[in-house]
Amino acid sequence: xxxxxxxxxxxxxxxxxxxxxxxxxxxxxxxxxxxxxxxxxxxxxxxxxxxxxxxxxxxxxxxxxxxxxxxxxxxxxxxxxxxxxxxxxxxxxxxxxxxxxxxxxxxxxxxxxxxxxxxxxxxxxxxxxxxxxxxxxxxxxxxxxxxxxxxxxxxxxxxxxxxxxxxxxxxxxxxxxxxxxxxxxxxxxxxxxxxxxxxxxxxxxxxxxxxxxxxxxxxxxxxxxxxxxxxxxxxxxxxxxxxxxxxxxxxxxxxxxxxxxxxxxxxxxxxxxxxxxxxxxxxxxxxxxxxxxxxxxx
Numbered sequence: 001x002x003x004x005x006x007x008x009x010x011x012x013x014x015x016x017x018x019x020x021x022x023x024x025x026x027x028x029x030x031x032x033x034x035x036x037x038x039x040x041x042x043x044x045x046x047x048x049x050x051x052x053x054x055x056x057x058x059x060x061x062x063x064x065x066x067x068x069x070x071x072x073x074x075x076x077x078x079x080x081x082x083x084x085x086x087x088x089x090x091x092x093x094x095x096x097x098x099x100x101x102x103x104x105x106x107x108x109x110x111x112x113x114x115x116x117x118x119x120x121x122x123x124x125x126x127x128x129x130x131x132x133x134x135x136x137x138x139x140x141x142x143x144x145x146x147x148x149x150x151x152x153x154x155x156x157x158x159x160x161x162x163x164x165x166x167x168x169x170x171x172x173x174x175x176x177x178x179x180x181x182x183x184x185x186x187x188x189x190x191x192x193x194x195x196x197x198x199x200x201x202x203x204x205x206x207x208x209x210x211x212x213x214x215x216x217x218x219x220x221x222x223x224x225x226x227x228x229x230x231x232x233x234x235x236x237x238x239x240x241x242x243x244x245x246x247x248x249x250x251x252x253x254x255x256x257x258x259x260x261x262x263x264x265x266x267x268x269x270x271x272x273x274x275x276x277x278x279x280x281x282x283x284x285x286x287x288x289x290x291x292x293x294x295x296x297x298x
Contacts, residue, residue: 031081031144034137035070036130038150039090045151045174045181049198050205059207063088063104064283065265066204069258070172071109073196074147077170084143086110087133089126103280108254131158138167147172148190151182159189172196203262221272223285229268230289237264237290238297246294253291264290 043061044054051059067086074083088104088111095114097105105112113133115125130150135158137143146162148155149172159169171190173182175197187193237260238246249260256264268286269276276282 031078032084032142033074033078033081033145033147034084034143035074035086035147036134036149037067037070037086037088038126038130038148038152038155039088040126041150041152041181042174045176046201046205048181049175049177050201051207053207057208059205062204062206062265063100064107064280065258065261066201067104067107067110068255068261069200069204070147070149071255072252072257075252075255077147078145081145083109084137087130088112089115089129091115091124091126106280127152127154127158130155131161134158134167134169135161135165138162138165141166143167145170149173151186153183153185156183156185156189159186163189163191168192170194174201200258203258221274221282223281226268226272226276226282226285227289227292229271230264230286230291231293232271233264233267234290234293238294246297249294253295254287256287256290261287 043056046061047054047056047059053059067088071083071086086109090101090112092098092101092114093116095116097112097114101112101114104110113126113129115129130148134146134148138146138161144167146167146169148159148169151173159171162169168191169189171182171186171193173193173195175195182193249256264286265276265283276286
């Protein structure tokens with residue numbers, strides 16, 4: 001073997017060594033997923049399914065509880081992956097947050113992105129925001145999987161853009177009382193699809209028939225009061241469920257499974273005689289109290 005051949009073999013060996021190192025680093029890098037929620041589709045489809053109307057003014061949506069349920073569902077589906085964040089896409093006049101949108105934006109691991117809302121209350125620019133985020137995150141290898149809750153055919157280009165950079169896109173939908181509420185071309189393009197039924201959404205959507213607990217003279221409880229209530233409920237929960245249930249719950253901290261979180265909310269509202277819907281800071285205080293008590297018992 002002459003000097004040139006030896007040099008060539010040395011370069012090949014060096015290249016193979018670098019490739020092996022790179023593959024080893026890739027293997028150690030955890031998969032990452034993100035959840036993309038088209039709020040227009042969510043409100044319309046969930047409102048129709050649970051409350052029988054698409055008019056947002058006719059029902060309340062517990063966005064915080066629902067987001068936690070979606071995060072919990074994604075954790076089950078993408079078991080070996082970590083959450084990047086939840087992207088929440090909605091419309092607002094002049095792109096100025098409503099109080100509800102501001103409460104959602106304050107939630108941990110949630111990014112609110114706003115398109116415009118025209119005179120007919122139609123969203124404009126939301127689909128392009130979804131495409132921009134999906135494509136950018138996939139291009140920079142920030143996510144390996146995207147869960148997309150939506151149904152508009154205009155989202156097909158967003159799916160194709162993300163897939164072009166190697167990300168897998170999973171379409172999540174909401175059960176339709178009649179027919180289908182997602183465009184067929186969108187169903188054809190995604191890597192997988194699943195539909196959530198009435199039982200999944202029922203705890204988070206309620207028709208407006210007047211405040212459940214509040215009166216005009218109800219006083220807003222302090223965060224410390226709510227945190228104490230959370231601890232009380234945690235003590236009752238632990239007493240009835242036992243240590244095995246606690247050990248199953250702890251790995252999910254700081255998130256609670258959807259059913260546990262909803263039971264916590266309902267029981268706390270009953271004890272306080274005050275609605276915590278849309279009260280993001282009080283909801284966090286409630287969970288903090290619940291978790292703090294459980295962790296002292298571990």
